[in-house]
Amino acid sequence: MARSLDPRAAASYPRGVPGDAAAMTDDALDQMAILAGALPFLKRYDDQIVVVKYGGHAMGEEETALRFGRDIALLEQVGVNPVVVHGGGPQINAMLKRLNVKSTFVQGLRVTDAEMLDVVEMVLAGPVNKQVAEAITRAGAMAVGISGKDGGLIRARKLTRTVRDPGSNIEQVLDLGFVGEPEEVNPRVLELLIGADIVPVVAPVGVGADGQTYNINADTVAGAIAGKLRAERLLMLTDVRGVLDRDGKLIPEMTVGEVRQGIADGWISGGMIPKVETCIYAVERGVKGAVILDGRVPHAVLLELFTDGGAGTLIKP
Numbered sequence: 607m608a609r610s611l612d613p614r615a616a617a618s619y620p621r622g623v624p625g626d627a628a629a630m631t632d633d634a635l636d637q638m639a640i641l642a643g644a645l646p647f648l649k650r651y652d653d654q655i656v657v658v659k660y661g662g663h664a665m666g667e668e669e670t671a672l673r674f675g676r677d678i679a680l681l682e683q684v685g686v687n688p689v690v691v692h693g694g695g696p697q698i699n700a701m702l703k704r705l706n707v708k709s710t711f712v713q714g715l716r717v718t719d720a721e722m723l724d725v726v727e728m729v730l731a732g733p734v735n736k737q738v739a740e741a742i743t744r745a746g747a748m749a750v751g752i753s754g755k756d757g758g759l760i761r762a763r764k765l766t767r768t769v770r771d772p773g774s775n776i777e778q779v780l781d782l783g784f785v786g787e788p789e790e791v792n793p794r795v796l797e798l799l800i801g802a803d804i805v806p807v808v809a810p811v812g813v814g815a816d817g818q819t820y821n822i823n824a825d826t827v828a829g830a831i832a833g834k835l836r837a838e839r840l841l842m843l844t845d846v847r848g849v850l851d852r853d854g855k856l857i858p859e860m861t862v863g864e865v866r867q868g869i870a871d872g873w874i875s876g877g878m879i880p881k882v883e884t885c886i887y888a889v890e891r892g893v894k895g896a897v898i899l900d901g902r903v904p905h906a907v908l909l910e911l912f913t914d915g916g917a918g919t920l921i922k923p
Contacts, residue, residue: 647912652685654838655800657893658907659828660738661693661843670902675741677907678805682747686911687800690742690749691808691831693824694734701729712767718783718821726821730809731755739807749805754788754812754827755819757795762786762812762820786812786820788830796835829884833891840888841910842881843901848919849878859920862886885921895922 658678665671681688698716702709702725710717718726735751742749754760765787767780799806810827812820825842832840849857849865852873860868865882868874874882878898885896899906899918909917 648684651681651838651911653687655687655689655832655835656681656839656841656911657689657691657828657832657835657837658841659691659693659824659843660901661695661824665692665694665696665734665738671737671741672744673904674901674907675738675743676745677905678742678749679745679747680908681911682742682803682805689796689800689806689808689831689835689837690738691810691824691828692730692734692738693810694730697734698726698729701725712780712782715765715767715782715785715823716821717781718785720784723784723819723821727753727811727819730821731811735807735809739805742805742807747805748803749807750799751807751809752795753809754822758792759795759808760788760812760822760827760830761790761792762814762822763789764814764820765822784818784820786814786822787826788812788822791830791834793831793834796831823880825881825884829888829896832888832893832896836892837888838894839911840885840893840896841907842885842896842898843906844881844898845900845902846878846898847900848898849874849882849921857919858916859922862889862921862923865921882921889921889923895920897921 660674678688678690699709702722705725707722707725709722716722716726731751731753735753739749739751752759754762763786765782765785767782768777796806796808808827808831810822810824812822812827814820828840828842831837847856849860849868851857865874865886869879869882881898885898888896897910897916897918897920899910899916903909903917906917909915
């Protein structure tokens with residue numbers, strides 16, 4: 607059942623107080639129409655898990671971050687169970703620049719040596735994680751920041767990538783250093799937090815069987831967690847509107863088969879491929895639907911969950 611709205615969260619969404627029906631303004635009537643239209647969606651997502659991957663350059667803009675915190679708090683207050691997984695690329699880049707440490711990327715993944723791993727973990731599991739949790743808590747919901755190392759949440763293994771030399775056609779294994787991928791997700795700590803009406807905020811760092819820490823792509827962590835929890839939705843907040851067709855128009859909805867065909871035909875390409883592959887991974891493990899949407903759009907999460915049109919590209923079985 608939906609929980610009563612915390613007064614601190616309500617204060618984040620100011621409202622008028624009409625004296626009677628005749629005195630209602632058009633704005634007040636519009637607000638009530640919006641609430642009435644949202645009711646079926648509130649019922650659909652009541653007590654359901656929604657995993658939100660939060661990242662990109664929007665994380666560095668204070669007002670956008672505060673608005674995101676208010677939206678996540680609102681979800682929790684109306685009965686949804688949000689789980690937030692965040693990235694932090696821009697913040698890591700800023701810290702590396704301050705420390706005069708150069709970054710190298712291979713196939714979109716940051717090569718992570720021992721020195722860089724310390725910086726990555728410090729930024730992701732430290733200030734970034736706590737800032738996201740604090741923004742949600744300030745808006746009226748209780749949020750707790752953790753990393754994949756806490757409570758054995760993410761057992762990781764070293765990620766390997768191969769590249770084929772165009773001249774010799776020989777495959778070579780790329781060494782990305784301490785970059786990992788989820789091997790197993792133990793959801794117990796998440797289930798305990800959710801059961802206590804606490805929003806988990808997860809930094810994408812995991813630990814191997816030998817105790818080695820690994821830097822993991824946040825999209826991958828979000829997909830693995832959503833699949834393990836069999837979430838109702840996985841929302842991938844990015845810096846793009848969603849999947850675009852050949853003419854650059856947003857595709858509102860796709861099946862897994864259509865996505866795979868788009869990759870094979872070449873019009874889904876570049877950085878969009880790992881995002882849609884994460885969505886496919888999650889959907890094939892029981893997530894009802896995965897959405898790629900632009901996190902810079904105001905209230906993108908609410909628009910996606912509580913309106914007919916949504917706000918991005920929904921990928922479903």
